[in-house]
Amino acid sequence: MRILRRRFLVGAAGLAAAALSIAAFAQGKEPIKIGAVLSLTGPGAGLGQGERTGILLAEKAINSKGGVRGRPVKVIIEDDGSKPDNAKSKAENLIFNEKVKAIVGGSLTASTGAIAAITNGQGVPQLALTGLGPPIELTYKSVFHLLPPQALNAKAMLEYATKGLKAKKVGVLHDSGYGQLVMNALKAQSDAYGMEYVAIEKFEVGATDVSTQAAKVRAANPDVVFVIATNPIPFRNARQMRITQPIVSAIGSSSYQYVSGMGEFANDIVFPEFLVPEYPMPHQAEFVNLHRITYNVLPKNYEAAGWDAIHVIAKALETTGADASGEVIAQALRTPHRGVLASYNFGATDMTGIELSSYVYSKLVGGKFVRLPFITR
Amino acid sequence: MALGAVAFIVWLAVPAIASRSIVDVLVFTALYAIAGLGVSFLLGHCGIVTLAQSVFYGVGAYSAAYCTTQLGWAAPAGFLAGMGISAILAAVVGWPVLRLSGYFLALATLALGIIGHVLFLEWDWLTGGTLGIGGIPHLELFGLMLNTPQRFYYLAWLVLAIVLWLHANLLNSRTGVAMRALRDAPTAAAALGVDNHALKAKVFVLSAVLGSLAGSLFAHYVSFVSADSFGVDRAISFLLLAVLGGARTIIGPVLGALFVTVMPHALSTLGDIHALLFAAGLVVAVIFLPDGLAGLLQRALGRREQA
Incomplete structure (x- = not known):
């Protein structure tokens, strides 16, 4: 037994030494640069800050495993201040200055569009976190998306409302930015689900206060209420105005920061999303653990998107080599990829290929996320 | 004279010697200076504080985007449409609003800025809303595609130079004298036959046209526009650059635009604290430079330009 243990320790030490030597070998070589343009300050900071931790964690994880073809990966992160210009x-x-092989970002749709105008012209692969x-x-050849289109987000909400809650009448509280995008997609699909917007x-x-709007929604007596916003106030106001029906929201509202802002009203709110770190799927467990150990907090969807973006690029670079042209790297990206957030197929027409089945459903119970057994097919 | 020649040579050489990202920032300097000049005009020479310039900047940008991508018109038509719409809008809205003065006028223009931003978001059939409009064609001049910062730099700064020259001419004209009289002694100006309200409205229209011109240039340069670029914070930036640069001078808005574009770029290397440092820099500049950056420059050059 003692010999067995000694052999195990020797083996483990050998493996550790090998890993360290691989990492050291990788560190000695010229790094492969990947750029990231994130919204670290301004209104989009709630997204960008999380994306940054996922990206940095991915960089560390890839380099600890020897990098890409023996070269370390270096991610250069820039803050756009939530402004597309x-x-x-x-x-x-x-x-042009840093000569990065690919760009990750932006965090916001407008930033993504402004960056895409350049990456498309230069043929530089861009993995948008939107x-x-x-x-x-849809005409761009090198822009891919780590998050689903709003049409799919809307579909995921309608699936739960109609099949999970058996609702027929829905009331909606939404903001004029992100909420409007999801609302447009919801309207486009309401007939297919036989849903009536009351x-x-x-x-x-x-x-800072949407009580009046919440009162109007309550007065319509819907079976379920959709609240789509990028701040916690509408959720608070909905409950303060005694909307007692279940609330279904969208992925953009699912964050610990917003839940904290909801306070005592963070209850009976369902999110169609991808990562419920309190109950991770098997393929998410490694990332969740690593994130918790490194940052002492649990990750959410945007952290996972950042992690996936770097891994997706690293995988493509592993195939093509770092000296390949942007077009060749973009071509290598157009393959299926199993990420922590979702399963992607960047060759799909919507440039993401995320399927409805990638969604999981969480529910806030007493301020805590609980994964629901509800699944979509 | 010699200093001017040196400045001209440096300006000419910048795209060749500076990095692409620096030239890109300097393109934005020129665009902001054109729009900010309109604000400076109103503030420095008529005593009107406006926080609505972002609306006209947006109108110019969306006109360029919509006319070229949706209607298939040539770029100059988009510029003209933007300036025309902005002029009409400024005249229609400005005529009643400019009867106000002081804080009330500033608040009224702030309301215009907010309404404009809301409409840019709401009218998504026209503006693309949050998604924006992409694929705006680059400008082409004498067969040369202006699709790099280096190429666009010369156009943007040339337009700025022309606008500054026109600005100087206007200030030295009878209208310029009337504007200063309106600012310093409106009652006396009215007694001397100046139609104060009509003059304010005309300058407001002129300011809007400059904002629109800058917005159209912006749209063709970035190739993408969305409502995020035309919020009230952008209007504050335009007002800020006028105040910071020195609203009563011709060169002030250019110096102010340099500050609000180059400083954040330089500070961004310092991490997430950069926004705080920029704000602190602004406070220091406003406290220690009451005449703006132009005043500092004039003192440095040992002469004072008459206001």
């Missing part, structure tokens, strides 16, 4: 300038710097943008993006109330992004 800044995002363009930052992307210019990364592509869903599909304006229709022109109240649709819109408010401005960043509104």
Whole structure:
């Protein structure tokens, strides 16, 4: 037994030494640069900060395993301040001064569009941490999306409302930015699900009180209420105005920061999303553990998107080599990829290929996320 | 004279010697200076604070985007449409609003800025809303595609130079004298036959046209526009650059635009604290430079330009 243990320790030490030597070998070589343009300050900071931790964790994980073809990966992160014009300038710097092999970002749809105008012209692969943008993006050859299009987000919400809750009448509280995008997609699919919108109330992004709109939704007596916003206030107001029906939201509202802002009202709210770290899927467990150990907090969807973006690029570079042209790397990206967030197929027409079956459903119970058994097919 | 020649040579050489990202920032300097000049005009020479310039900047940008991508018009038509719409809008809205003065006028223009931004988001059939409009064609001049910062730099700064020259001419004209009289002694100006309200409205229209011109240039340069670029914070940036540069001078808006574009770029290497440092820099600049950056420059050059 003692000999067995000694052999095990020797073996483990050998493996550790090998891993260290691989990492050291990788560190000695010229790094492969990947750029990231994120919204680390401004209104999009809630997304960008999480994406950054996922990206940095992925960089560390890849380099600890020897990098890409023996070369370490170096991610250069720029802050666009949540402004598309800044995002363009930052992307210019990364592509032409830093000579990065690919760009990750932006965090916001507008930033993604501004960056895509350059990456498309230069043929530099771009992995956007947003869903599909304006229709022109469908003609771009090097832009891919880590998050689903709003049409799919809307479908995931309708699936739960109609099949999970058996609802027929829905009331909606949404903001004029992200909420409007999802609402447009919801309207387009309402007939297919036989859903009737009995109240649709819109408010401005960043509104500090939407009680009036919430009261109107309550008065319509819906079976379920959709709240789609990028801040916690509408959720609070909905409950304060005694909306007792179940609330279904969208992935963009699922964050610990928002839950904290909801306070005592963080209850009976369902999110169609991809990562419930309290109950991770088997393929998510490694990432969740690593994130918890490194940062002492649990990750959410945007952290996972950042992690996936770097791994997807690293995998493509492993295939093509770092000296391949942007077009060749983009071609290598157009293959199926099993990520932590979802299973992607960047060769799909929506440039993401995420299927409805990748969604999981979580519910806030007393301020805690609980994964629901509900699944879509 | 010699200093001017040196400055001209440096300006000419910048795209050849500076990195692409620096040239890109300097393109934005020129665009912001054109729009900010309109604000400076109103503030420095008529005493009107406006926070609506982002609306006209947006109108110019969306006109360029919509006319070229949806209607298939040539780029100059988009520029003209934007400037025309902005001029009409400024005249229609400005005529009643400019009867106000002081804080009330500033608040009224702020309301215009907010309404404009909301409409840019709401009218998604026209503006693309949150998604924006992509695929705006680059400008082409004498067969040369202006699709790099280096190429666009010369156009943007040339337009700025022309606008500055026109600005200087206007200030030295009878209208310029009337504007200063309106700012310093409106009652006396009215007694001398100046139609104060009509003059304010005309300058407001002129300011809107400059904002629109800058917006159209922006759209063709970035190739993408969305409502995020035309919020109230952008209007504040335009006002800021006018105040910071020195609203009563011709060169002030250019110096102010340099500050609000180059400083954040330079500070961004310092991490997430960069926004805080920029704000601190602004406070210091406003406290220690009451005449703006132009005043500092004038003192450095040992002469004072008459306001």
